[in-house]
Amino acid sequence: MANINLLPWREELRQEKQRQFLSVLGLVAILGVVVGWSIYSFYDNQLDNQRTRNKFLQTEIQKLNSKIKEIQTLEKERLELVERMNLIQDLQKSRPQIVHVFDEIVSNIPEGVNLASVERKGDALVFNGIAESSPRVSKFMRNISTSTWLQLGPLETISGDRDSGANRKKFLLRTKISSPSANDEVKQ
Template sequence: MAKINLRPWREELRAEKQKQFVVMILGAAIVAGGLVFLWKSDMDSRIAYQQSRNAYIETATKKLDLQIREIESLKRKRDELLARMQVIQDLQGKRPVIVRVFDELVRTLPDGLFYTELTKTGEKVDIVGMAESNSRISSLMRQFEDSDWFANPNLSNVSAADNRRAGYSQFNLSVQQKTPEPEVEDNK
């Protein structure tokens, strides 16, 4: 006898396949949702990690900026102190020079001649003085030429003195101050 199936097997098969499809869609959606959740969690953790690194770099940069400002401030203070020390050393070094200059002014002064005014401007010394004769002024100029401390004497004016100094001539002279070379001792 032939088997006849009167049940609606096609509809049941279709319904079964539809249930399987829905289950597979739901499974795929759940897996996709899980993957999206994992990816988003990974991205959030990476972003948080990068933000923490950026925050660390910003704080380190601020600390370094403060240290750089402090270093620049210390450098300025150091430069100021070095400049002050240089000025003090220059003054200390020049202190004996003015004594030597005055000593040399006295050594070059011939008899019958005296200074009434001395003015120093930079390396130039202007002298106003009184002399008994013009030969004494010439002698003074020669002694300035031979001096280790002075050079280039320049006589600008010689005139008769006022009534208080009868017989004297007033003169104006300028010389250049020079620093003599230190003497080198040979130890032979």
């Protein structure tokens, strides 16, 4: 039998397969690096886009916050103006009221009653005076009860005047200021 040496051929085939393996391995490594770099670039680009959007949103939020603060200050100023307008309207409505109240006081004081002081506390009036007799105080109270601008309150004190020998009476009477329209609404 003839003796054939197949070793060099096998050695060449093995080296060829090893070169192919190494070249495929190199291609796979290069392909892996390219794919890895592509994925990294894609996600880095996505991160940059998201950062840009976040920055844009932050600036818009800051702008909106400043606008909200401005709106709140404007709303506060508007409420203050509305309160002022309401106060001015109330003052305009009640301006003639004190004139009517003084007119009612003058027209309702009977003869023989002298007022020492009239004190106003909010809507309340406190009459401090001297009357010639108790029936005169009663008449004053009846007159007030029929008044359209005054509501009768309690007679706090009535006492004899010790300084004079006459039958004079000191009194302290409380009333409340009201407008005729408020009285009409209560009656209805």
